Amino acid sequence: MDAADCELFTEALRKAVQHGVSLDDVGWYDALADDREVAVATLFELQGEHNATSTALDAVVADAAGLPSGRILLPALDSAHAPATITGGRVRVRGICRGGLDSTVIAATNDGYVSLQVSDLQLRPVGGMDPRLELVAITGAVHGAVPEPAGWTAGVAAGQLALAHELVGTSRAMLRLAREHALDREQFGRPIASFQAVRHKLAEAHVAVESAKSAADAAWHDPAFAAVAKAVAGRSARTVARHAQQVLAGIGFTTEHPLHRYIRRALVLDGLFGSSRTLTSEIGAQALRTRHLPRPIPL
Amino acid sequence: MQLDAFRRELDGWLDEHAAELARDASDGDGLDADMAQLAKVKQMTFDAGWMRWGWPQRVGGLGGSPLLRGYLGEALTARDLVEPGTYSMTEVLAPTMIDYARPELAAEMVPRLLRGEEMWCQGFSEPGTGSNLAALSCRAVRADDGWRVTGQKVWTSFAQFAQRCVLLARTGAPDSAHRGITALFVDMDAPGITVRPIETMHGRLEFCEVFFDDVLVPVERMLGEEGQGWSVAMDLLPYERSTSLWHRGAFLQQRLQHLLTDVADDSLSAAELGDVVVQLFALRARSRATQHRLAAGERLGPETSVDKVLLATTEQSLFDLVASAVADDVLTGDDAAGARWRSDYLYSRAATIYGGSAEIQRNVLARRVLDLGPES
Numbered sequence A: 001m002d003a004a005d006c007e008l009f010t011e012a013l014r015k016a017v018q019h020g021v022s023l024d025d026v027g028w029y030d031a032l033a034d035d036r037e038v039a040v041a042t043l044f045e046l047q048g049e050h051n052a053t054s055t056a057l058d059a060v061v062a063d064a065a066g067l068p069s070g071r072i073l074l075p076a077l078d079s080a081h082a083p084a085t086i087t088g089g090r091v092r093v094r095g096i097c098r099g100g101l102d103s104t105v106i107a108a109t110n111d112g113y114v115s116l117q118v119s120d121l122q123l124r125p126v127g128g129m130d131p132r133l134e135l136v137a138i139t140g141a142v143h144g145a146v147p148e149p150a151g152w153t154a155g156v157a158a159g160q161l162a163l164a165h166e167l168v169g170t171s172r173a174m175l176r177l178a179r180e181h182a183l184d185r186e187q188f189g190r191p192i193a194s195f196q197a198v199r200h201k202l203a204e205a206h207v208a209v210e211s212a213k214s215a216a217d218a219a220w221h222d223p224a225f226a227a228v229a230k231a232v233a234g235r236s237a238r239t240v241a242r243h244a245q246q247v248l249a250g251i252g253f254t255t256e257h258p259l260h261r262y263i264r265r266a267l268v269l270d271g272l273f274g275s276s277r278t279l280t281s282e283i284g285a286q287a288l289r290t291r292h293l294p295r296p297i298p299l
Numbered sequence B: 001m002q003l004d005a006f007r008r009e010l011d012g013w014l015d016e017h018a019a020e021l022a023r024d025a026s027d028g029d030g031l032d033a034d035m036a037q038l039a040k041v042k043q044m045t046f047d048a049g050w051m052r053w054g055w056p057q058r059v060g061g062l063g064g065s066p067l068l069r070g071y072l073g074e075a076l077t078a079r080d081l082v083e084p085g086t087y088s089m090t091e092v093l094a095p096t097m098i099d100y101a102r103p104e105l106a107a108e109m110v111p112r113l114l115r116g117e118e119m120w121c122q123g124f125s126e127p128g129t130g131s132n133l134a135a136l137s138c139r140a141v142r143a144d145d146g147w148r149v150t151g152q153k154v155w156t157s158f159a160q161f162a163q164r165c166v167l168l169a170r171t172g173a174p175d176s177a178h179r180g181i182t183a184l185f186v187d188m189d190a191p192g193i194t195v196r197p198i199e200t201m202h203g204r205l206e207f208c209e210v211f212f213d214d215v216l217v218p219v220e221r222m223l224g225e226e227g228q229g230w231s232v233a234m235d236l237l238p239y240e241r242s243t244s245l246w247h248r249g250a251f252l253q254q255r256l257q258h259l260l261t262d263v264a265d266d267s268l269s270a271a272e273l274g275d276v277v278v279q280l281f282a283l284r285a286r287s288r289a290t291q292h293r294l295a296a297g298e299r300l301g302p303e304t305s306v307d308k309v310l311l312a313t314t315e316q317s318l319f320d321l322v323a324s325a326v327a328d329d330v331l332t333g334d335d336a337a338g339a340r341w342r343s344d345y346l347y348s349r350a351a352t353i354y355g356g357s358a359e360i361q362r363n364v365l366a367r368r369v370l371d372l373g374p375e376s
Ligand SMILES: Cc1cc2nc3c(=O)[nH]c(=O)nc-3n(C[C@H](O)[C@H](O)[C@H](O)COP(=O)(O)OP(=O)(O)OC[C@H]3O[C@@H](n4cnc5c(N)ncnc54)[C@H](O)[C@@H]3O)c2cc1C
Pocket: B121, B122, B123, B124, B125, B126, B129, B130, B131, B132, B154, B155, B156, B157, B158, B206, B207, B350, B353, B354, B355, B356, B357, B358, B359, B360, B363
């Protein structure tokens, strides 16, 4: 896509995300096939900015992992492990679905997948920290399912990168809310945006947003960078949340102000496909094991 | 020349000439040795053409994208052939000359800097003006034969090695603030200049006090117009935060890899190491994006303060990790390895001070990027 096409696409998607129009109607699935980076980065950042959700993560993971289209079982919270394991003809699943369910769900193993009837599994609609995310926790064990081949690792990288972009959008929204508040709110006869302590918090949040965005963009060079980009995004989102909440103070602590929704979203998105804390430790452990840093980003 | 071809060919050339390029151990490991090494590497890479890529032909370059300069410094730093602090003066001061010097002056002088025949320094800070640069008071008065400069600069890095100085002087009224500053390109051997090196905490004579006593600077040595010095300074700072920052990222990568290779198994925690790896990735991702904006012809501005904040934070986190992982070396080591870790650790403490302090970077972001209005 050239710059003009990108802009039109972004605006169409923004409307879809804001008003719950189907992604198919605005050509997002076609875009995913044509230009994966633009499709994923644009949609997930918008979803983050507007605190919206969809089942698009399924398509992203399925596309990369070679899974059929349909509802995909995502890994259980704070892990990137394949949600299904097979031992002696018995399939055990433990994972999460994002958005409404179909009659079947596709559950990946390390090197394949099985398609399961939802009615054979235990479902728990998740309220938790962020009920608006509409997660469903799924567990269960099924006999006799025969796996087809697929590549889970590629699905993990794709999922992590999409979520990194969604966290960037979420962080951007929190910074926007805090900035607007700082300019509007007056104390001691002037806008709180004039106080250096407030300004530096917002500057710090801006640095966090920008570093997460650069890391997510750079990770498109190599799927091996996806986990570290997700770690940057999760960590940045927590930084932005902390500063935004402090700047918004009392009003930001109420449900009358939208900030809380973004904070909730950031915390749960950080937990999907491995939290920044877990991923960071894994990245460090890997470097210690091999005695090599991950390959640097090429210029 | 495209980046991929440049990378391949340069890597081959560096492998081939590894022995000649390597530091001469008999030079020792002080600043003098670093300077000698820098001059040697610049001369060899200039004569072989590498150092000329990415610079305009009118200053002795071969043209091509600034990304080529980005890769050259990265490769030299990754191989530990140059120290990025001394190397950075080229990337900061040559673009300023190209943008603001008379074309003949730039054509005469820039090749000397690129080829390592000369070292240049940057005379901005004064005893009374660090962060508040616009209040500087070193005076230049117009005389028949040029500008006459009187005053003092301080913390001028490498001034004792420098043949030239990019100097900011007050040419307007004392209270003319940023409007009354002019940039001059000064010969350091001009009569009336005295340089006194200052020992830094990391054990080097890294910077100097420079005294100017009625020093004559010819009018042709003005950079830009009279009163344009503030723009010169503001345009120079983003260079400090683009190509040379990319090089410093490569340096941090190299030092962290070094730590990982050197250190005993149980002295690094996975979580702490991972944290630095993650920060370093974000820094280099951001710096890479800035390099590409520069290469696309975008004008860099206050948004590069993001890059500087990330650099300073990452550099300090990295050397905090060093200080705990190889505490013996850093605290009590008297051999070469100990001295180097200690020096690098201590120097990292300055990352939030030089080139605009951490607080000043945040002020810039708040005012000029986030548009938060004036401070109270
Ligand atoms: C290793 C090194 C190399 C250097 N090389 C050079 C060089 O080559 N050429 C050169 O010209 N200079 C050089 N400098 C000087 C450097 O640019 C100054 O040290 C820097 O700009 C800070 O000025 P200062 O030290 O006077 O601190 P001050 O300006 O006195 O600041 C002291 C403290 O107050 C804070 N502060 C000041 N103003 C504000 C404000 N408005 N809001 C919030 N906080 C504020 C600062 O952030 C800092 O923490 C170098 C410094 C170092 C450490």
